[in-house]
Amino acid sequence: EQDEELCIVKDALRRGLFIRPTSPSLAEYAKISHELRLVNNHVYWAGNPRKLLLVIPTACLEELINKAHAIGHTNTQATVETLRKICYLLWMWRRTYEVVAKCPGCVRNQVPDPVLPMQQVSRATAPWQVLHIDIVSYGPIHFLTIIDAFSKFLVWEKSSLYDVVLGGFDVDAVLY
Known part of the structure; x- marks a missing residue:
């Protein structure tokens, strides 16, 4: 042919x-x-x-x-x-x-991907038992956020490069 x-x-x-x-x-x-x-x-x-x-x-x-x-x-x-x-x-x-x-x-012989059960999320039964922690940034400003899963209470701490570098120093004692 x-x-x-x-x-x-x-x-x-x-x-x-x-x-x-x-x-x-x-x-x-x-x-x-x-x-x-x-x-x-x-x-x-x-x-x-x-x-x-x-x-x-x-x-x-x-x-x-x-x-x-x-x-x-x-x-x-x-x-x-x-x-x-x-x-x-x-x-x-x-x-x-x-x-x-x-x-x-x-x-x-192809095996289909197994369907996995969804992961159980642990529920808080008391305040401050389960915390969701993240760093949120907006340009040069950074926030460490902590959310209590029980009460949905939000705590944040603003930080900057200055705070990160000089965080452990007593600036007043060094400069004066």
Whole structure:
């Protein structure tokens, strides 16, 4: 079975012509035409000049991706990394994702995320038993806020860089 688009690419490479982008696949081949090589009537991608990767015809894609995925029933990314070492195919990640998503073994073994019960919030039964503490900032001004969970009573303390740096010093004793 011949891949019609790959035959057009072969013909263009053989004649040294531009690949006419009449379909999305041919448009992608046209973008990388400077990296394509024709060797023994097979199209290779020379993205890495030291290693030519065979361009896979569309008709063989699903079978090849299934074989690469069956090595360890790996996820999409690991399957793509395996394929990138041996061949080149257009839209590799998307096509691999589609095939891996349909794998019956992987679908059967998928475990849904467990629904966890909500965490119980401890309730205060007396004042100052449970406190909510936070630092609220507005520009250079910072407030340490403490809220009593029982009475909803709010206490705050304004602080500044001056207070933080000189907080433990008796400034009057040092300056005078």
